[in-house]
Amino acid sequence: MQIIKFYGDLNIFLSRKNKGKRTVCLPDSRRSIKDAVESLGIPHTEIGKVYLNKREVSPSCVLENGEVVKVYPFACKKAGDLSESSSEDYKFAADIHLGKLCRYLRLFGFDTFYSRELNDKETISLALEENRIILSRDIGLLKVSIVEQGYFVRNTEPRLQAKEVVTRYSLQTRIKPYSRCLDCNGEISQVKDEGVRGNLSAEIRRKYKEFYICRNCKKIYWKGYHSKGLDDIIKSITGN
Structure with a gap:
């Protein structure tokens, strides 16, 4: 036995x-x-x-x-054991059922791939090629022999899932809010009003002065009425 x-x-x-x-x-x-x-x-x-x-x-x-x-x-390294640049090592690939979790992780600034067009085999291939950690609630997906890095997300509520992932990988001090596009995962950078003026309404230009643009899909962001709610979400997860 x-x-x-x-x-x-x-x-x-x-x-x-x-x-x-x-x-x-x-x-x-x-x-x-x-x-x-x-x-x-x-x-x-x-x-x-x-x-x-x-x-x-x-x-x-x-x-x-x-x-x-x-x-x-499996035990992840604690935040204190990682160099300042180590957050770059944590890249994720969320499976097709974790779209909301993906948006939370992007909101926190973490490189998170998500696509409803890829099947499990294609998601695994991408994760291997780009050294990503697969996040999934599909045990069968994580059991595929060639999967190298993966995590079974315990919670079913997206906000709790986000807190779970941040806690598991000790990422609380590495959150960079509003640094990634929620839609395409591209990096966001600040842009002068003149650079986006033609794409914004007069009301938006009058009310807001700080604008950001996704380098990939060119979507424009600004801190509007919803920013307080997003800040509260971040605080509820990080405790800060």
Whole structure:
């Protein structure tokens, strides 16, 4: 019998028969730890450190008969362990069902890809090519063997999802509000009134003085009546 012990919240992925258990026993079989863990419902992207008979090993390590495995959840580096430029390392790809989460992450300034036109295979290919972390509530997507970085989003409410992702990757101090286009993910920069005057109504030009433009799709932004609400959202998630 092979004994697998789970730590953190990994047991939320277990099938109904094993739901909530900390220890699961499997019949002896020659297979990798990764395959054994995924057979119980846990995506390999959620696996962190693994210990086999008290020795740290890779999830690809092959199990023999009667062995004991301890599996810990994936742990991200804390903000204090990252350089100032490390926020550039956190690029995301939200699956087709997480459009609202994507907009929140873009609002916070994080490079987040989203498209309703790509299927799962194409999303995975893009994530691999651009070194993006796949965000999904589809366990099957995260179990695809070639997926290197991924996270199963626990919450179902978009604002809570955003807070969850920011907390998981310790991004509270790296939020740069209004630096990315909510529509296309392009970078936003400030522009002089003269540069956008022809695209704005006289009322908008009269009421607002600070304008921003997306370098990619050329959409124009300004801090209007809705800015306070967006600021409140950011504060509710960051605590600042």
